[in-house]
Amino acid sequence: MTIDDVVLVLNVMLPKPLTRLQELILRQAWEGKTYNIIAQEAYYGPERVRKVAAELWILLSQVLNEPINKANFRKNLEFRELTHTQQQLIRQFSPLPSFSRKNPLEFPDCPLSLTSRFYIPRPPVEELAFTEIMEPGSVLRIKAPQKMGKSSLLLRILAYGEELNYRTISLDFNQAEEYLFTDLNKFLRWFCANVSHGLNLESHLEDYWDEDIGSKVSCTIYFQNYLLDKIQEPIVLALNEVNRIFEYPELAKEFFPMLRFWYEEARKIKNWQKLRLIVAYSTEIYVPLNLHQSPFNIGLPLSLPYFTHEQVQELAKCYQLDWTGDLEIQQLMAMVGGHPYLVQLAMYHLISASRDNITFVLEPELDLNATPKAQLEQLLQQAPTTSGIYRNHLRRLLVSLNQDPQLKAAFEQVITTEGSGKIDSTLAYKLDSMGLITFKGDQIEPSCELYRLYFQEEFIVVDC
Structure with a gap:
């Protein structure tokens, strides 16, 4: 067997495909690398690598019906022939099977499932997050614009928490x-009721809510004396799209200091140490908070970066695109940068156009007889237009800008200013949350050429 054969056999014989880390460990162990070296090269912690590897050898032993470990892995398998059954399974297995109603290609418009082959790790983000939730009373802050992969990352952090036998809620x-x-009391009761439901506990709000002591204190007591007292395991609580609260300053000024208070209570009260809080948001908070009351200057901050050239290259391999050199990647990134959603949407359409047995109409329709290079050029030429693959995404952004004249004027200033521009900080944060701009020092630029070209044209048409 080759290492590729081993990976294929495991992928077709196990209930779930190998994760990227599992496959990495297999391939590196085949090359004789130590766990410490594997961890360094993959930006994972050594203990995490050892834990996953131990589980992997058990799985491999079960599939092959003999004891397999790191020491005998290659020695036992390298000169072994595939069985007839294994050969049949491998022939039937296709990493990217032809499109059918039963087996559709995953459309990149929602969080990527835990088994998705299209999730590209951005080291060391994942490992830092996994490590942080193991810390008692920790707070993990994840900031990234819309469609940068926050929800997909949250799925993986929560799944890791479940591996540790933690309770998880999102x-x-x-x-x-x-x-x-617009009502703090109603909001906190909603908050407590939903966390109770997520923990499969009955809601006992009336037993702990006291209007005389206030809703924030009541909420804190409910968590400390009921939820955290009832559950013995650590609890990972993920709060996604927290930036929505930024739009309600009065609520923000009450809710966020409460989260900060919980973090500080974990330093001295054991129950609060069970809580591992994840706060995910799209932009910097633009509501003024006292420095010592804000939860946005505590815990571990993580920002999701754009894909690098190498990560775009890895995603292209996952889609099995026939890109032999760097030219196609450079062309795509010149238009959309390393924006994960924009990159993946392009690859989705390109591979769909090249597959057999297509039973749907591509919009826009690419020339199915063209070479992959020509298809990419056609896609990029149409990209910033109302007939391109990004038209729905661009239209949604345009609608949002049109609903806020100040925001629209600010972005128009950014894309029409030679070099880069400066705008009001609150408007800049809102544009950042939409993924439309990037900060370079104290300067602001459109986050990619796609946005510059599309909105320049749209704003010119409107002005005319």
């Missing part, structure tokens, strides 16, 4: 109804 503030954000 709340998305975009799911909360509008009226809740």
Whole structure:
């Protein structure tokens, strides 16, 4: 067997495909590398690598029906022939099977599942997050613009928490109804009720809520004396799209200091040490908070970076795009930079156009008879137009800008100013949360050429 054969056999015989870390350990162990070297090269902690490897050898032993470990892994398998059954399974296995209604290609418009082959790690982000949630009373802050992969990362952090037998809950503030954000008491009761539900506990708000001591104190007591007291394991609580609260300054000035207080209480009260809080948001907070009351200057801050050239190259391999050199990657990144969603959407359309048995209409339709290079050029030529693959995404951004004239004027200033521009900080934070701009020192620029070209054209048309 080759190492590729081993990986294929495991992928087709195990209930779930190998994770990227599992496959990395297999390939590196085949080359005789130590766990410490594997950890260094993959930006994972050594203990994490050893734990995953130990589970991997057990799986491999079960599949091959003999004891396998790191020491005998290659020695036992390198000169072994594939069995007839294994050969049949490998022939049937295709990393990217032809499109069908039963087996569709994953459309990149929602969080990537835990088994998705299209999730590209951005070391050392994942390992830092995994390590942080093991710290008692920790706070992990994840900041990134929309469609940069926050929700996909959260899925993996929560899954890691479950591997550690932690209890996990995820709340998305975009799911909360509008009226809740204008009433602190109602909002905190909603918050407590949802966390109770996530922990499979009955809501006992009336036993702990006391209007005489206030809703913040009542919420704190409810967590400390009921939720955290009832659950013995650590609890990972992920709060996603926290930036929605930024739009309600009165709520923000009450809710965020409460989270900061909980973090400080963990230094002295054991129950609070069970709570591992993850706060995910799209931009810097633009609501003024007292330095010592803000939760945005505590814990571990993580920012999700744009993809590097190498990561775009890795994603292209996952899509099995026939890109033999760097030219295609350079052309794509010249238009969309390393924006994960924009890069992946382009690759989705390109591979869809090259697959057999296509039973849907590509919009826009690419020339199916063209070479991969020509298809990419066609896609990029159409990209900043109303007929390109990004048109729905661009239209949504345009609608958001049109709903806020000040925001639109600020972005127009950014894309029409020679070099780079400066704008009001609150407007800049909002544009940043939409992913439209990047900060370079104290200067602001459009985050990619796609946005510059599309919105220049749109704003010219409107002005005319």
